[in-house]
Amino acid sequence: xxxxxxxxxxxxxxxxxxxxxxxxxxxxxxxxxxxxxxxxxxxxxxxxxxxxxxxxxxxxxxxxxxxxxxxxxxxxxxxxxxxxxxxxxxxxxxxxxxxxxxxxxxxxxxxxxxxxxxxxxxxxxxxxxxxxxxxxxxxxxxxxxxxxxxxxxxxxxxxxxxxxxxxxxxxxxxxxxxxxxxxxxxxxxxxxxxxxxxxxxxxxxxxxxxxxxxxxxxxxxxxxxxxxxxxxx
Numbered sequence: 438x439x440x441x442x443x444x445x446x447x448x449x450x451x452x453x454x455x456x457x458x459x460x461x462x463x464x465x466x467x468x469x470x471x472x473x474x475x476x477x478x479x480x481x482x483x484x485x486x487x488x489x490x491x492x493x494x495x496x497x498x499x500x501x502x503x504x505x506x507x508x509x510x511x512x513x514x515x516x517x518x519x520x521x522x523x524x525x526x527x528x529x530x531x532x533x534x535x536x537x538x539x540x541x542x543x544x545x546x547x548x549x550x551x552x553x554x555x556x557x558x559x560x561x562x563x564x565x566x567x568x569x570x571x572x573x574x575x576x577x578x579x580x581x582x583x584x585x586x587x588x589x590x591x592x593x594x595x596x597x598x599x600x601x602x603x604x605x606x607x608x609x610x611x612x613x614x615x616x617x618x619x620x621x622x623x624x625x626x627x628x629x630x631x632x633x634x635x636x637x638x639x640x641x642x643x644x645x646x647x648x649x650x651x652x653x654x655x656x657x658x659x660x661x662x663x664x665x666x667x668x669x670x
Contacts, residue, residue: 439533443533449477451537454529455473455530474529476511488503516543519545520552522541557658560654573640577643581628585650595657
């Protein structure tokens with residue numbers, strides 16, 4: 438990857454950073470999708486066009502398309518994207534160049550606002566997707582499992598917002614937040630245990646589990662919302 442990026446960007450390439458769950462334990466986990474941040478000194482349409490072949494190859498390997506920032510944007514955007522920047526700064530491996538997060542101050546005053554926005558948006562989407570899935574137990578169980586995997590990323594930052602230690606492992610993170618907020622761990626564990634070939638999910642049971650699952654998400658959002666009211670008081 439680094440060789441290809443050097444060929445595409447030359448001296449304009451400043452940093453290549455691997456971040457996220459693939460390096461969550463401090464070591465590279467080969468079986469996880471690899472998120473990459475690419476920092477250039479400047480970004481013009483031609484710079485992005487030059488990366489087309491690399492992005493297609495990287496995506497064909499099961500990884501998301503790399504994220505591009507300029508060096509200046511890294512410094513100027515940390516207050517706008519606190520969730521993403523906290524993740525990048527805490528869980529990263531420098532593949533090439535300088536460390537763009539070395540000495541970078543990431544303000545957290547906007548973290549609560551971004552968290553509430555992301556949580557509410559995902560809740561609305563989950564409700565919408567529930568409608569067609571509500572009559573199919575396996576489809577609904579899969580919906581819960583996939584959505585909890587996404588909510589876990591935000592739950593980690595709820596712990597950060599509350600000043601608590603936030604595990605990198607998604608399941609550990611969800612269970613820790615459950616302990617902190619008094620959530621129904623049994624429901625969350627049941628969803629984590631879902632497997633595509635699991636035939637034990639019955640329609641009535643699955644819908645009951647979904648109702649409990651939705652209630653846990655709403656409790657988390659209520660805590661985040663109240664945190665905002667307390668800070669504004």
